Amino acid sequence: MSGHSKWANIRVRKTAQDARRGKIYTKYARLIEIAAREGGGDPTTNNRLRGLIETAKADSVPNANIDRAIKKGTGALKGEAMQEVLYEAYGPGGSAFIIECLTDNRNRTLANVKATISRNGGRFAEAGSVTWMFERRGVVVAGGGDAGLGEKVGDPKKLEDIELELIDQGAEDFDATDEHLQVITDMTKWTRIRDFLKGKGFSIESAGLQYVPKQTAPVDASAMLKVESLVNSLEEDEDVSEVHTNAVVQ
Structure with a gap:
């Protein structure tokens, strides 16, 4: 695939x-x-x-x-109740962003996220403006670990050995570089993919649900630097749990 x-x-x-x-x-x-x-x-x-x-x-x-x-x-321990909130934005080069937050103060989080977006050349968007560009998927990112692949996770011959097995486990797509393997599956099968790769000796770097773009937004190298700066700035906020974008460098 x-x-x-x-x-x-x-x-x-x-x-x-x-x-x-x-x-x-x-x-x-x-x-x-x-x-x-x-x-x-x-x-x-x-x-x-x-x-x-x-x-x-x-x-x-x-x-x-x-x-x-x-x-x-x-309720066995007291404290302010946490809430999940989702914000949407447009970033540099026409890119789209979904920002997931976990907060005990929605007003504080909203103000901070808006300020960060504006400060980094983005624009806050109304609910529903961006989410249609993404779909909720299971995503597992793995490294070579003890799988005998070393740093060459992206070696086609090595991947051929497990490609059919990944498909049998529910993998719908994957990308590979020399150091990482990213597998995309539906929302219900990411734990199966994670456990399969762990059993094959891969080290799991992240696994869970993400917003995966239906279509990417190509941006030039200069805009991509700004996109990365915006992502990094958002993730500096303790209330921000995940940042997703459809930007790719053209």
């Missing part, structure tokens, strides 16, 4: 490992809290909570953090 996204879903990660890890912990704590509040604190009867706990543990989130988030969600 040939990739249609071509890494369009840009995810600029912080270079400071401690800051990145801290944000990952915060993100999972908020998601787990919301899931426990909406569906109860028992992962055997709350599918969303169970999935979040699995991915949080795969991302090395301490059990104590997970337990505390569940207790906050069920």
Whole structure:
């Protein structure tokens, strides 16, 4: 299968490992809290909570953090209730953005997100202006890990060995570089793809639901630098959990 996204879903990660890890912990704590509040604190009867706990543990989130988030969600621990909010924007070069947030203060988050977008050459958009350009998909990003692929994850001969198996597991598309493999599937099969790749010795860098663009927006190199700056600035906000864009460099 040939990739249609071509890494369009840009995810600029912080270079400071401690800051990145801290944000990952915060993100999972908020998601787990919301899931426990909406569906109860028992992962055997709350599918969303169970999935979040699995991915949080795969991302090395301490059990104590997970337990505390569940207790906050069920009311056993007091605190301001977290909410999920979604914002839309237009970025440099005609690109489109979806910004997912987890917040205990919608007014604060909205003001901060709007300011960041404006400061980086973007324009805040009304609800529904951008979401139709994306679809919710399961996305798994893996590295070579102990799979014997070294840094050559994108080696066609190596990928041929697992391509049919990936399709059998539910993969609908994938892109590969020398260091990473990105697999796209439907919303219900990403955990199966994740577990399959782990079983093959791949290291899982991220796995979950993302907004994948239906069509990409080609931008020149100069505009792409501005797009990346906007993504990075948004992700500096603790309330921002995910940033998605359809921009690709032409």
